[in-house]
Amino acid sequence: MKNKKIHGNVRDAALSILYAVENKQAYSNLLLNKTMDSYGISAKNKGLLTEITYGTLQHQMTLDYYLKPFIKGKIDPWVRTLLRLSLYQIIYLDRIPFHAVINEAVEIAKLRGHAGIGSMVNGILRSVQREGVRSYNEIADPIEKISIETSHPAWMIKRWSEQFGMEKTREMALENNKAPLQTVRVNMAQATPEQVIEMLESEGLTAEPSKIIPECLIVSNGQPVRSQAFEKGFITIQDESSMLPAYALQVEPGMTVLDMCAAPGGKTTHIAEKLKTSGKVVAMDLHAHKVKLIEETAARLGHQHIETIVGDGRESTERFGEAAFDRILVDAPCSGLGVIKRKPDIKYTKTPDDFGRLQTIQLALLDEAAKLLKPGGVMVYSTCTIDNEENRGTAEEFMKAHPEMEQIPSALPPAFKSKGQGFVQVFPQDFGSDGFFIASFRKSTGKDNAGS
Numbered sequence: 001m002k003n004k005k006i007h008g009n010v011r012d013a014a015l016s017i018l019y020a021v022e023n024k025q026a027y028s029n030l031l032l033n034k035t036m037d038s039y040g041i042s043a044k045n046k047g048l049l050t051e052i053t054y055g056t057l058q059h060q061m062t063l064d065y066y067l068k069p070f071i072k073g074k075i076d077p078w079v080r081t082l083l084r085l086s087l088y089q090i091i092y093l094d095r096i097p098f099h100a101v102i103n104e105a106v107e108i109a110k111l112r113g114h115a116g117i118g119s120m121v122n123g124i125l126r127s128v129q130r131e132g133v134r135s136y137n138e139i140a141d142p143i144e145k146i147s148i149e150t151s152h153p154a155w156m157i158k159r160w161s162e163q164f165g166m167e168k169t170r171e172m173a174l175e176n177n178k179a180p181l182q183t184v185r186v187n188m189a190q191a192t193p194e195q196v197i198e199m200l201e202s203e204g205l206t207a208e209p210s211k212i213i214p215e216c217l218i219v220s221n222g223q224p225v226r227s228q229a230f231e232k233g234f235i236t237i238q239d240e241s242s243m244l245p246a247y248a249l250q251v252e253p254g255m256t257v258l259d260m261c262a263a264p265g266g267k268t269t270h271i272a273e274k275l276k277t278s279g280k281v282v283a284m285d286l287h288a289h290k291v292k293l294i295e296e297t298a299a300r301l302g303h304q305h306i307e308t309i310v311g312d313g314r315e316s317t318e319r320f321g322e323a324a325f326d327r328i329l330v331d332a333p334c335s336g337l338g339v340i341k342r343k344p345d346i347k348y349t350k351t352p353d354d355f356g357r358l359q360t361i362q363l364a365l366l367d368e369a370a371k372l373l374k375p376g377g378v379m380v381y382s383t384c385t386i387d388n389e390e391n392r393g394t395a396e397e398f399m400k401a402h403p404e405m406e407q408i409p410s411a412l413p414p415a416f417k418s419k420g421q422g423f424v425q426v427f428p429q430d431f432g433s434d435g436f437f438i439a440s441f442r443k444s445t446g447k448d449n450a451g452s
């Protein structure tokens, strides 16, 4: 692909993002804003660029299935990407006329390649226009069919259907292709949800209270990150599921809390809000540049009770000594299959080998946390993934190795309580929030069985 970008052009900008993502040069969510600036995309077209980029990624395998009968021989990967994003607009965005999509694609193909590629793109898209695309209902194998229908790799659909059943898997995969909800957490130390709703609405945004978490608002019609409420430290952008661990920890003022995998600090700052005016949360992360993000957010929100540390959670007893914390959160690095809605690239980059590797890291972090926890203290293990080996499997392995740790029901807001007392697995289709897992444990005081 020639390095000839078309300034201000939404489709060319989408092509350059998708091409970089495919070549593993960057993640789509990080690249999108950068590309909007470097291409000078107008405010009015930013939404369209986001829609085409994410939509094409979300439906990539379905689009390839549709395109396959029309592509004869080998084509350059960037031309395939251009065809995908063109077909995405034709199939999923009914407001863009066929001929406009084809004309744009041909112009880009000529400029980025040459006239021959332009006429090939023209030929393929015109054939699609004439003949229509085949249906995935033709696929006999049920796993393969859901895989193509929802554009998730077959191994992932197979794995989920073995763990959760076919129906739940299809529901989840369809949900993953929807736009994520925008939610914010109100900094209750600074404002009430009602005050924040008023502030956001005065700037033209729409906000409504969540039905599950009192400090959570669901926002639409704008970007809360650009609002006055954000600038003044009254809100944090956070998914609703990610607000659960601070509840499960049962934090009380005056406690000393360790957030072992803390960056960028969404849960650290929530814990700090629950500490109110006394106590401390130690926010640790392996990467210095990420710890900076925690510090920036803590400063914006005006939190005084956060201490940040760059370090490896797996080696932290030496630093703090045993039994140093009342509460510990291990919001572990994970495979992220619960956040596919926000990061569709995850579908194509993860492999089945990732789960075992991540379990090893997670167990090492949990082992260390068990040493650091005071007797009677509570620790929470959470991930934003959907996989039984990684979530439940890790929690069970941990319990086997730690008879001093008792699994306890997670202390979640009432709407969650009805969902059972054991491990908590939130599916993306449950509340429209991220897929998430929580397990809570209490450390024995050594006196628990006294007298028996």
Ligand SMILES: C[S@@+](CC[C@H](N)C(=O)[O-])C[C@H]1O[C@@H](n2cnc3c(N)ncnc32)[C@H](O)[C@@H]1O
Pocket: 242, 260, 261, 262, 263, 264, 265, 266, 267, 268, 284, 285, 286, 287, 290, 311, 312, 313, 314, 331, 332, 333, 334
């Ligand atoms: C799921 S993210 C944490 C999100 C964070 N709790 C929040 O709510 O904003 C996992 C974090 O673990 C960090 N991490 C990975 N390995 C680690 C280790 N051995 N010790 C400490 N942090 C680690 C990563 O850098 C990453 O920031």
